[in-house]
Amino acid sequence: MKKKEAYLKDHSSLKVMYKILSIVVFLFITTTTVSADQNDPRLNNLFKKLNQTENQEEIRDLIANIWDIWYEVDDPKAVEYFEKGIQAIRIRNYPLAIRFFNNLIEEDPNFAEGWNKRATAYFMMGDFDKSMLDIVKTLELEPRHFGALDGMSLIFIHQGQFQEALKVYDKMLELFPFSIRTQEKKDEILSIISQST
Numbered sequence: 001m002k003k004k005e006a007y008l009k010d011h012s013s014l015k016v017m018y019k020i021l022s023i024v025v026f027l028f029i030t031t032t033t034v035s036a037d038q039n040d041p042r043l044n045n046l047f048k049k050l051n052q053t054e055n056q057e058e059i060r061d062l063i064a065n066i067w068d069i070w071y072e073v074d075d076p077k078a079v080e081y082f083e084k085g086i087q088a089i090r091i092r093n094y095p096l097a098i099r100f101f102n103n104l105i106e107e108d109p110n111f112a113e114g115w116n117k118r119a120t121a122y123f124m125m126g127d128f129d130k131s132m133l134d135i136v137k138t139l140e141l142e143p144r145h146f147g148a149l150d151g152m153s154l155i156f157i158h159q160g161q162f163q164e165a166l167k168v169y170d171k172m173l174e175l176f177p178f179s180i181r182t183q184e185k186k187d188e189i190l191s192i193i194s195q196s197t
Helices: 002-032 042-051 056-070 076-088 094-107 114-124 128-141 146-158 162-175 180-196
Strands: none
Touching: 042 056, 042 162, 056 114, 056 146, 056 162, 076 094, 076 114, 076 162, 094 114, 094 146, 114 128, 128 146
């Protein structure tokens, strides 16, 4: 009888420990699951590294990693619209791309990359006003969005607003101050400005 009581006591202790462990594991999993898109907590560390590194290959890798995270979205319907919109851009069917990105934005208006991709489609169609509106919205959702900033600078260049384009490149260089490519773009604008005066 004593053996049975000892067994039951040990067994119930193990059951309690198992329940506690299960709860701890559940809490750990739910608190470490990353959110997708521009709100992903991994981005802060990537941007910190991007701001500090002088290695051009590392800058490219960090930028690629950031883009990968920006492309993440949890909603399967939003993923479908996003992928179809990108496919439409690839085949240069920009009106179709815009329709897919309209659906995506309606499905998930807080997904910055949806706005950015629609801005790209408008830009490719030459509708700079609508593109700029979507770029502004992208930057409201993700102020560090260097892709949107680059698009904004291109619009300013097309419109001959070189000083505005310079300001945008300065913002980009705040994000990655050692990016040779971004510095070259800025230098090109400075050269245009100096030739026109």
